[in-house]
Amino acid sequence: MTVTLPNPAATAASPQDTLVPKRTAWAAALAFVRRQPLGTFGLVIVVVMFLAGGLAEWIAPFDPEENDFAAMMEAPSLVHWLGTDQFGRDIFSRLVFGARTALIVGFSSAVLGGVIGLVMGVASAYFGGWFDLIFQRVLDVLMAFPLIILALAVVAVFGTGVFNVIIAITIPLVPRCGRVVRASALAVREVPYVDAARALGFSHSRIVLRHMVPNVLAPFLILLSAFVGQAILAEASLSYLGLGVQEPVPAWGLMLQGGAEEYATTAPWIAVFPGLAIMLTVLGISLFGDALRDAIDPKLRDR
C-alpha cells in the first residue's frame, strides 16, 4: 500500500481560484469558435441562410417572380450567376428568397412542435399513471404514420399555403419530440432534486418547467436541430409534391420539382442549386445543433 500525498497541482487549483466571475457573451462566443470548429462551420451556414432570408430584397439582383422570356434556361453567367429556369426567372434570386420561406417554415414548425412535445413529454413523465398511458397511446397513433404522410393528410384537410404547411409539419414533430423527451424526463423524475422540490411544496408547473425541463434540454436541443432540418426537408417535399408552398412563391422544393422532371439533362443548374441549398442548410443546422448542445451543458462547458 502506498501513501498518496496531496498533489500540489491539484490543491493549487482550488475552487476559489478557478471561480470565474461572469463570462462575457463575447468570450463565450470565442470559446465556442475555438472548441467547435465543425459547429462554427454549421453556424456560418446558418448565419448565411439567415442573412439571405432576412435581406433577400437587397441581395437578390432580380425579382424572383419576374419572367424574362428572352432569357429562358440560360446557363450560369455573369448576369444570371446561377442561370435561369424555364420561365426565365433568375435562380440565384429565387434561392435567396427561397431561404426565407425555408427558414420561416423550418424554424416555426420545429420550434412549435418541439416546445409542445417538450412540455407534454415532461408532464407525461412527471404525472405518470393514466395521464401518461393515454398520452403515450395518442403519440403511438401519430407515430404510426411517416412524417411526410401525416403532413400530407393535414395539408389535405387544411389546404396549402405557408401557414398551413407550418401546422402540417408541426403536428408530426410533436410525438417525435414528446417520446424522446419523456424517456429522459422519466430518469430525471427519479432524481432527488425533484423529490426535494416536491418536499419544498413547489407547484407541479414549477417542478415541470423549472426543475425538469432544463434538465432534459440536452437531448431536446439535439432533436430541435434535427427537426429544423427535417422540417425544411418536409417543406421542400410538400412543395415538390405540389401540396406545400404554391407557385410563384419561391421555395426550394418547388424549384427542384420544376427543374428535375424535364430539364435534368438539358439544364441541370435548375435542379442542382436548390438541391445543394437544401443539403447545405440541413447539414449546417445539424452541425451547429450538435456543437450547441456541448456548449450549453454547464458540466461540459468549463473544460
Next chain:
Amino acid sequence: MNAPIAERPLLEVRGLAMHFPISEGIVLTRKIGDVKAVDGVDFDIKRGETLGLVGESGCGKTTTGRCILRLEKPTAGEILFDGQDVNRMERRELVALRRRMQVIFQDPYSSLNPRMKVGDIISEPIKVHGVEPDARRRRDKVRDLLSVCGLDPKFADRYPHEMSGGQRQRVGIARALALDPEFIVCDEAVSALDVSIQAQVVNLLEDLRERFGLTYLFIAHDLSVVRHLCQRVAVMYLGRIVEMAASDELFDNPLHPYTQALLSAVPIPDPRVEAGREFRPPRGEVPSPINPPSGCVFHPRCPMAVDGCRQARPVLRELRPRHWVACSEVN
C-alpha cells in the same frame, strides 16, 4: 430527555405500512403481489429529540422517511405531525406542512438541480412561499444561510458542479433550513461523504439542532454516527421495528437477536481488539419483502428461534424502562 409525559410528541407514526404493488401484463394489468417495504411501524419523536432509524439496505427506513414527508402515499397507518394527519391534508395544509418539515438527502450530487446556481437553489423556496418578497433581503437571507452552514457567501454564484461533495451537502442543508422548519428528515445525510467530511457535517447538524431547536429523524446505516448524534434509536428489519431504546441503552444492552448481530458487525478501531473480536453474522440472506416469513420476520435467521416464532408476529414490548423489543423469546 425527562420531558413531562403530558407533552404531545411532534411526530407520531402509527401502524405505518407502505406496500408497492407488483403488476404483470401490459394492457390488462393484474396485481401479482406486494413489496412490503414498510409493514406496520410505530414510533414517536418528541420536540427537540433526534431519533435514529437504522437497518441494512432495503429494510424500509428510507421509505418510512418518504412517507412522513408525503413523497409516498402510505398504504395504511397514520402520521400525525403536531397532531394533524399528514395523509389527510388538503393542498393548502400540505403547503403549510412543507414549511415545517424538510429533508436532507443522501447524495449531494443528485439532490441539487445542476442547472441552478446555489443562490437560486436556496432562495427559491423563500420566494415561492412568499416568506421574503423583497429580492435584496432574500439575497441577504441566502448569504446568512450559507454562512450558518459553514460556506462562504460567495458560493451563491456557483453551480453545484463547481463544488465538492461536502460543500454540496452543506448547500442541501441550507436549502432545508431556508423555510425555518421544525423537523428535518435526514435520509442518510452523511453516508455518501468521506469520513473526515462526515464528522464536519455531523457536527454542523448538531450545531443547527441546538441553534434552531430542530427535531431530526436521522436515517442511517452507520451505527457509530447514530450513537453520536441520536438520543434514541429504532432498529428496522424487513419493514418492521424490532427494537427501540435510548441510544446508550441500545448500544450497551441490545436485547433483540437482530440488533445483537448488527452491533457485532461494527468494527472496533483497534487492530488488536478487532482481531480477537467475536463476529456472529446472522446466517442466510435477508428474505424477500414480497414474501416475508410468517410470524417474526427474523425467525429463519434467528439463533433463538423456537416454533412459536413461526406463528405469532411479536409486538413491541417494553422490557425495560423505555426499551422496547419485538421478540417473544427475550426477557
